[in-house]
Amino acid sequence: MPLTRRQFSKLSALSLGAAHVPWALAGQEPPRIGYCVIGLGRIATHFLEGVKNSQHSKITALVSGHRDKAERIAAQYGVPRESIYSYEEFDRIAQNKAIDAVYVALPNSMHAEYTIRSAKAGKHVLCEKPMAISSAECQQMIDACKTAKVKLMIAYRLHYEPITLKTLEIVRSGRIGPLQAMEAANGFSIKFGEWRYTKALGGGGSLFDVGIYCLNAFRMFAGQEPSGFQGEVATIDRDERFKEVEENVSWLLRFPSGALATGASTYGGDMAGFYRLHGAYGWLQVGTYTYQGQHLQGRYAEEPHRDAKRIDIDETSQEKDPMHFVREADHFSQCILQNTQPNTPGEEGLSDLRCIEAIYKAAGAPLHV
Template sequence: MKNFDSFSSASRREFMRTLSLGLGATLVGSSALGGSLSWLEDASYGPASLEALQAGKQLGVALVGLGGYSAGQLAPALQQTKLCKLAGIVTGTPTKAAKWKQQYQIPDQNIYDYKTFDRIADNPAIDIIYIVLPVGLHAEYVERAARAGKHVICEKPMATSVADCRRMITAMQKAGKKFSIGYRLHFEPHNQEMMRLGQQKVYGPIKTMKADNGYHASNKSWRLDKELAGGGPLMDMGIYCVQGIVYTKGELPVSVTAKFGPKTDPELFKEVESSINWQMQFADGAVADCRTSYAENMNSLLRADATKGWMELQPAYGYGGLDGRTSQGPMNIENVPQQARQMDDFADCILNNKPTRVPGEMGLRDMQIIEAIYRAAQTGQKVSTKDVVAVLDKVSPKLKQ
């Protein structure tokens, strides 16, 4: 998950007071179409998407929560998308509503707060609701979005528990709407290349893997509140490592072992772990050693060593500046607007009625693995993951050959 709209304290009570702020209203916005059809053709999008583009039609997206990720990444990305556009906002902060209204030409009747959120059901201009809230609120707002009859993208991690993940999937299935998790790196070419190299065994079977991701957390962050975050760096940063290992290997682990790191600041980390190291074991004997931390700035790393070579991304998980190399040399891959590609792909899935590459079931799968890692760290025992939902990450069609 990312920074949350108007939440600067680890107090849920303060957050709930923020939710009580009233604005009222509904949604709609605009973004320039621009460009040619090459974006869609290169992405192998369906015929309905090409028709929509030619007709100048875009699906409307409402961002729920206007924190750093919405402001710094998603809203700008929605100015680059071809199949969808920023059509509205949901915020508990009137000053942010006013700023976004002016910046993105969002009319008053197209702005909601958290009390009026459910009225979005009556707004045909909104097709997709993108949940960008603290993790502890994901389940509630996905269920409300489902009742409103909207398609949903939910930021990662999907929820604070496996039980909540199942509730969310059931709600979206009952609504008959598409449901996607914000796993942007599935649409990023460096990480797609790691999928291709690993899954197609270009350098032979993978034997060992490494994944690191971490940073120094702020003492004012909601991420240190167990109720809102669900856990510490494993939930926030470590999930990238879990994802990277699984989509590079192309298999699910059969077991995990783990150990919490020392709490360098017990007062700061009263509710969540400060760091955790874990290992994922696979049926063929391959292992993946992973680390994540809120007490250490780590170089985000994804590496795999195989029988005939190796491949590595470093940095691996950022919004830009990713870089990759293999035992044969640099990958020489261009960085792309990840979030724009992610959201356009979801719009394509809606328009052509096809499944998303990053469904709710994948979010459930990852939460099952995360819960297993936590159990392993708490008990000091190896924990089986053989019952994890079997959702595997497939290589992009453009990368199969």
């Protein structure tokens, strides 16, 4: 039996660790956070499948502009018909006690509005990346969640993916030495008719949607915020997809440590996304940013010094989609249950948006003029 919001709050106040929560001691079924999924596009279907396989999460409501689609999905995931909302009815989620949190899976430009309205409805918010289409919106979202005393997490799924975490552990251990340079790319050939290539919904081109994975990886592995930004935007395919947003963005970042990072993103070709990390004593490469099959290769020092014996690494994740989403949802659920800070809070999304704005500005194509 899931706890009520009041019970969660009480438990949260105690700040108990997962291993010590009362139901675990009593051998009871662990409580589950009830999620309302807002927007039933492609990414939402991965999340729905993820939650179905999770330990601490469940789907309790849906928001969609397409009643038929919503009813079909509701039946599939055991959501009561009365917990299906249209966008017009959205604010009524406040009265639904089965909704503890929302998952915002809308087009980029709608993230801010629905995050803020969800916070006002007293619901915790798990919001897809990019967090919003401007850093100003991100700040408003953070402020709204703080005021409403709800948690805010950005769905950077790779922060919950084991190969990515293993790579981070190797970097933090010092085994590849201080980072010197990083390279990354991500992109795909966007289909005609997608909302992503409209300025109104996507906010910008490929950097917002797919380049952000590279950017976020750079910041994660550097462990600090970049202090220098250079960029270029370009469009080669002169078709209707690129009337409002650019096709390609490449950028060059400088970190205070001295590490340099170069990234590229496209909406005009399958990039087979990757990132590469070069340290003084070794290197690591991870491909790709997809939903499964992360592949880590590299060669690094056995001990953290330049002359140590080198170790070769070649490891592919055996986890299948939607395991990213299982881990992501359960992380946020446990943060709510235990009143802890998510690993990827709103501030993480805000930092990426600040970088995106700085890159576009450096490219001579400022986003907000």
